[in-house]
Amino acid sequence: MFAVIKTGGKQYKVAAEDKITVMTLAGEPGDKLTFEDVLMLVDGESIQVGAPFVAGVTVSAEIVMQDRGPKVIAFKKRRRKNSKRKRGHRQDLTIIRITGISSGVESNKAAAAAE
Secondary structure, three states: OEEEEEEOOEEEEEEOOOEEEEEOOOOOOOOEEEEOOEEEEEEOOEEEEOOOOOOOOEEEEEEEEEEEOOOEEEEEEEOOOOEEEEEEEOOEEEEEEEEEEEOHHHHHHHHHHHO
């Protein structure tokens, strides 16, 4: 089973116990997160595609650590003008571990079994 989620303006294909690096999210290591913007869910032979999101499906995750990406140098030089500019940038990132994918179908089956 895997899902495609949207966070930070990007899409990520995730499965249980995956570790992914996403744009910075608020929280400390060990905090729990829930992603409700699930674009697609594939469970064996069944595929659910959202328009734009799949209803009732959530992806739960845990923050592993807050990190920073590699330094990127932006160097600009204007030839014959004795002008140059050098700037560096490091992007803030969050590493998360996907703990599980819960679909609305499973919760509906559990509710029906309870009745």
